[in-house]
Amino acid sequence: MEEIGSIVLIISLIILIFISAFFSGSETGLMSVNKYKLRHLANKGNKHAKRAEKLIKRPDRLLSLILIGNLFANNLAASIATIFGQRFGGWWDTGAVMILTILVLVFSEVIPKTIAAVYSEKVSFISSFVLKYLMFIFYPLVWLLNNFSILVLKTFGLRVNNNDEHHLSTDELRTVVNEAGALIPKRHQNMLVSILDLENVTVDEIMIPRNELTGIDINDDWKSIVRQLTHSAHSRIVLYRDQIDEVVGMLRVKEAYRLMIEKNEFNKETLLRAADEIYFIPEGTPLNTQLLKFQRNKERIGLIVDEYGDIIGLVTLEDILEEIVGEFTTSISSNLSEEITPQKDGSFIIEGGVNLRELNKNLIWNLPNDGPRTLNGLILEHIEDIPEAGRTIKISNYQIEVIDVSKNRINLVKVKRLRK
Known part of the structure; x- marks a missing residue:
């Protein structure tokens, strides 16, 4: 190693740090890219998306390849740092390794992974082009490492199924729709969420x-x-x-x-x-x-x-x-706006037969609706008696005053939401 010049070692060290940064950024970019957007682009014929999706379908192999590349670059860089320490002596014995550690941490981990997380789609498209050929070259080593890892996992009773499809649950899909922001108009978001909610309503x-x-x-x-x-x-x-x-x-x-x-x-x-x-x-x-x-x-x-x-x-x-x-304008039946009358003090005059679920949905309230379906039924269940007009009760965080009762039915109430 004595015949190798210091300039060559420094250039080699810079190249290895760059290689390590490439593998670190590729890992973050490919693992954090929106898989559903990627599939959409692939279905539209985008060759970059097809290439990236093919790699992501086998994350075990992809991670094995990235780890092989990362370990190769980092270990070789550590060897070069050791050579520097031996060549110059003194504080370089420990200082070279410390400097390399900082350089690797900043330029091979933090910066590339941050960039990849922000621009995951672009990074995954670029890195997949290189990783595709590296996978072909190092496939025997990747296959050996991957299968050895699976064998170790099996000895501990763990099973790895590479063919599992990651499907979104109803709640996860609802979250995706709600977080779509300006990508989907608010009215369309509400309609999509309402479709998902149909299974929860009878x-x-x-x-x-x-x-x-x-x-x-x-x-x-x-x-x-x-x-x-x-x-x-x-x-x-x-x-x-x-x-x-x-x-x-x-x-x-x-x-x-x-x-x-x-x-x-x-x-x-x-x-x-x-x-x-x-x-x-x-x-x-x-x-x-x-x-x-x-x-x-x-x-x-x-x-x-x-x-x-x-x-x-x-x-x-x-x-x-x-x-x-939502409500059709041609609907003959009375809608919620006809059953609720806002008051100046912030309260509402509400008909007793109003549907609790619709009431909560439109006023953004949280009156209990897991039992009776109407406001009249909720009040009767709560007090276990038919009240007289003028009686005031408190249910959850709401003050309810009975205004009109006839034929064993509460016709009209005044409801005010109390401050917590």
Whole structure:
């Protein structure tokens, strides 16, 4: 080594530090690059993305190659530093190694890894070009090192499956959508998150409850039936006998009008023949499941039944779609803005039948909604009695004053969110 000049050693040391920096930056860049964006670019035909994705598919081999390169550069650099120490003597014996350690730490670790973390896509594209050929050259050594490592892991009872696909869970996908920022418009983000939330919401939570169902009793006199048809605000009407549990069909009002115009004999029998068969939905059905069932069965409306077969409500295709895109302006049913009246003191006058989930969603509240589905039900469950008007209670962080009660039902309350 004596015949090798100091200038050559210094140049060699600089080259080795650069090589070490390349491998360190490549590791960070390829491991931190957005794999889903990479796959998207690869599917579009980007050759750089295809090359990088191919390397990332086998991270064990990639890391083995990078470690081989890093160890080679760092160990050779340490040997050169030792030569410097022996050649110049004195404090160089320890000083050369200390200087090399600082240089490697700063220029081969911190700086390249920081750059790679910030510009992971560019770094991965550039480094993958070099690593592709290095993998081909050093493949026998990489294969040997990789398999030896797997053998050691197996002796400790650990299993490594290189073919595992990293799929996003629903919660992880929701986080990705929420953190998309300006890349996805806020309205589109809300729609995507709402689609993901469909599996957590059941038909019971968005249904029109039994006491609000409108229908026609087929046993009424004919004039009353015709009057109800002509004044109906809905496109479909439930037909029943005496009580809602004795449903006989679902009548399309357009069809009734057509029969009224075209048929000379328009009576109860023709009305019953024109009615469609009732489509029943079990309570507790998740919205994503029911949406697919509506599509598969070509239905738009269904009656929800409990475990005893009693009707508890009605849900439509439009109700489920509104969970995704928001309220339709053409909706006939009252929306939340009609059930809530803001007050000057920061409180709200709210109808008792308002849906708790919708209330929390729109006012960004956190009233308990894991039990009763309406504000009326929540209050009754909390006090275990039917309150009188004027009674004030506290639920969670909300002060609730009962304003109007009739027919064993709380019609109107005043709610104020208390400061913590």
